[in-house]
Amino acid sequence: MDFSSFQFESSLQEGLDAMGFEQPTPIQEKAIPVIMQGKDLIACAQTGTGKTAAFILPVLNKISKTGTSSLNTLILAPTRELAIQIDQQIQGFAYFLGISSISIYGGGDGIVWEQQKKALETGAEIVVATPGRLIALLAGGKMDLSSLEHLILDEADRMMDMGFSDDILKIVNYLPKKRQTVLFSATMPPKIRQFSMKFLQQPEEISIAIGKTAAGVTQSMYPVYDTQKEELVKHILSQKDYEAVIIFASTKDKVKALFKTLKKHFDVEAFHSDLEQVEREKIMSAFKNKAVKILVGTDIISRGIDVVGIELVINYDTPGDPEDYVHRVGRTARADMEGEAITFVNPKDQYKFKRIEELIGMEIRKLPLPEGFESGPAYQPKSDSPSYSNKNSGKGKFTKKKAGNNSPKPKLKPRSAPENITPQPDPTPTENKASTSKFGKRRNVIDE
Template identity: 75%
Template structure:
């Protein structure tokens, strides 16, 4: 089928034609008719399948028909980046419709807030907001939601993970009961179903390829030690003149550290929560415009960015949640394009990668380490998951002999804050006899090593001396 089948308003169809939208994706094909019928909906589909258009197009069509000049639709998103992206897509689809939207999010300066406030005052039909900022507006009496007809929750599972469930319920209390509620999610855990029962009315359920990655993604992994990761990522990036690469790290500290290493030889930027909102927007804009080729970030960018032509995704750290792997990999091979995803798996993360393979229903190809690299750890697969395999220690280039524990010399007493390591009786040195404190007080030189109240008679064989 094609978009003409939906019988959209001529101005909306004209916009789709101008943007080159010919055939709907599976989630669009199934969700759009349900939304156009006015029914509540729970839709679950992997990232990169066109979920935004699936809920934006029928809403724009409804507003275009009714000619609403007041606030009609509220879209909630977990992050600023996703809210901005949704707003941009709405502007593109509604180019010939004259329908306005405004993104509402925190973290900006006074100028951004004034722009948001002005857009609300002039009567935007659609508001795309993060829950925290919207709660502040509602509490201050700065928004009237009495005319609202549609509530849409995008990336609902992400909002649950970020602890927004209570905020969403507070927001719902401000909304008319007679409304259409639409919930989109990339995964469908039990908590999402339980939550949906509180805000949806007899919803239709649609699920598309849960936990699956896009067919156009070539997936592979390297079994490596952490000490090999920096050299390996440099090797991979030097093999081809990539135009768009995303590297995912587990923490913002790792993002900063890797950025410091790679910026010496590559066009790279770091994206993390310590940046100001203006900095984040500038970096994302540069990445989308190919002014920056490589973006390093945490899972904050695994959702909510839609950059055309991302060629490579590197999981510098194996994600702890298998579903996060799907979201990360979903940054490439979007809209039936092709892409590559490479994951670095260290010994302690092997069981995590087994869970990922189980979720996506396939065995990921293991690449041999490039020539010149020391041998990496053995990848055991299911055996690692069963045995809790942590791998052998990484080889060290500068091996040092293990020092033997220091034995007391002469008459020096052991430090009271460091218990003596156990030794075989044949090697156990005879401890010096403690001198009675009352009869032989410690000299000035010995006070630091023999503080008061440390006699064996008072504390006995004490294992932990840290109170």
Template identity: 80%
Template sequence: MDFSSFNFEPALQEGLDAMGFEQPTPIQEKSIPVILQNKDLIACAQTGTGKTAAFILPVLNKICQSGSSSLNTLILAPTRELAIQIDQQIQGFAYFLGISSIPVYGGGDGVVWEQQKRALVTGAEIVVATPGRLIALLAGGKIDLKSLKHLILDEADRMMDMGFSDDILKIVNYLPKNRQTILFSATMPPKIRQFSMKILNQPEEISIAIGKTAEGVTQSFYSVYDTQKEDLVANILSQKSYEAVIIFSSTKEKVKNLYRALRKKFDVEAFHSDLDQVEREKIMSAFKNKSVKILIGTDIISRGIDVVGIELVINYDTPSDPEDYVHRVGRTARADKEGEAITFVNPKDQYKFTRIENLIGMEVNQLPLPEGMETGPTYSREPKKSKSGNKGSFKKKPFNKNPKSNFKKRSNDQASSQPQQSKPNQEPNPSGTAKKPGRFGPRKNVVDNGE
């Protein structure tokens, strides 16, 4: 099917034609009819599948049909970056409709606060907000939400992880009960289903490829020591003139350190929570415009960054949550493009990576380290066992219910008469321990020997 099958208003269809939208993605194909029928909806689909358009397009169509200019739709998003991105997409789709939207998020100065408050009071058909800033504005009064027809929660699982469930329930108390509520999420843990029962009314459910990565992504990994990572990432980046690369690290401190190491040779920027809002917007704009080629960040950029044409994603640290891997990898191969995802796996993270493989339903190809680099750790998909051979097996001493026997005090004579146990001699460090690797030559073309 194509977008004309939805019978959108001519002005909206004209906008889609101008933007080159022809065929809907699976999540759009299934979600749009449900939303047009005014039913509540729980939709689950991986990142990069067109979820934003799936809820924006039918809502814009209904606003266009109603002819109303009052506040119609509230979209809640977990981060300011995602709120800004959704607002930008609304502006693109609504170009021929005359429908206005405004992003409401924290991090700005007093001028931004007044602008957001004025827009909510005077009216915008669609508001895209982070929960914390919206609650602060609602607490000030003078904001009328009685005309609201749609409540949309985007990246609901992320909002739950960030502790926004209570804030969302507070916001819901300001809204009319007679509304359509739509919940989009990349994953569907039990807490999302439990939460949805509080705010949705007999919702339809749609699930698309949960936990699967896009088909256009070539996935691989290196088994490395932490001391090898910096040189390895530099080697990878030097093999090709990349136009858009995202490197994910586990902490903002590692992001800063890697940025300092790479900025001498590469066009790179660091993106982390210590930057103020103006700096973050400036960096993200430069990355989208390709004036910055490489972006280093934490999982703050694993969701809500819609940049078509990202060629390479590097997981500098293996993500602890397998679902975070899916979100990170989902930054590439968007809009039916192709991309590459490379993960660095150190010895202690091998079990994490096995869990990732279990989630995505495939074994990821291991690449040999570049020529000139010292050997990395041996990778094993088998769970580690204790020295006794039984993982985690031990016996507890029985607890005597008589407190006197459990906590009997020793006299000074008894304490002094008992000889102190000496510590056993420690075994010397094995000679095979890997040394800190040095510099190495260019990476050779990799051939999968397993094929």
């Protein structure tokens, strides 16, 4: 089918034609008719599948059809980056419609806040907001939601992970009971479905190929020791003049350290939650415009960044959650383009990588380290594999081969776990935790 099958208003269809939209993606094909029928919806679709257009287009079509000029739709997003991205897409789709939108998020300077406040006062049909800032506005009586017809939650699983569940329920209490509610999530654990039942009415459910990576992504991995990672990433980046690369590290401290190393050799920027909002927007704009070619960041950019043409994704650290791998890899090979994803796997993360392969349903190619590197660890993933350490040892250290030295290198044996100590799984570092409890509420530094 093509977009004309939805019978959108002519002005909206004209905009789609001008933007070159011809055939809907699977999530768009299934979700748009349900939303146009006014039904509540739970949709499960990973990043890069076109889900944003799936909920924006039917809403724009209805507003265009009814001619309403009051606040009609509220879209909640977990991060300011995603809120800004959604707002930008709305502006693109609504170019011929005369429909306005505004993104509301915390962390900006006084100028940003004044712009947001003025937009709310003059009126906008669509508001895209992060829960933290919206709660503050509602508590201060600065928003009237009585005319609202649509509530859309994007990246619902991420909002719950960030501790927004209570804020979402508070926001729902401000809304008219008669409304359409749509929830999009990249994953659908039982807690999401249970949570959604608190404010959705007899929703339709759609699920699109969870855990599958795009067909255009070439995936590979290197078994490495941690001491080999920096030289390996420099080697990879020096093999080609890449136009757009994202490197994911597990913590912001690692991001800062890797950035400090790479900036001596490459055009690179670091992206993490310690940066001011103005800095983050400047970096993201430079990356989208190819003024910066390499971005080093945490999972904060694995969702909420929509940049076509990313050629390479490097997982400097193996993601702890297999689904995070899908989101990271989903940054490349967008819009039917091709891309490459390379993952560094140290001995203690081998079982995590095995779980990734199980989720995506394929075996990822294992590569030997390039010439000039000592041998990496053997790839022998086990659920009870010990936590190896390279501290105070030369194991895995990068060394250049001397000319004319063709003698075989001794095989490196991984250290065994100390006796009488039960090996523990490696904890995955998580930014911005406010509680030591595994299921504790996380502090939302995004909106502070």
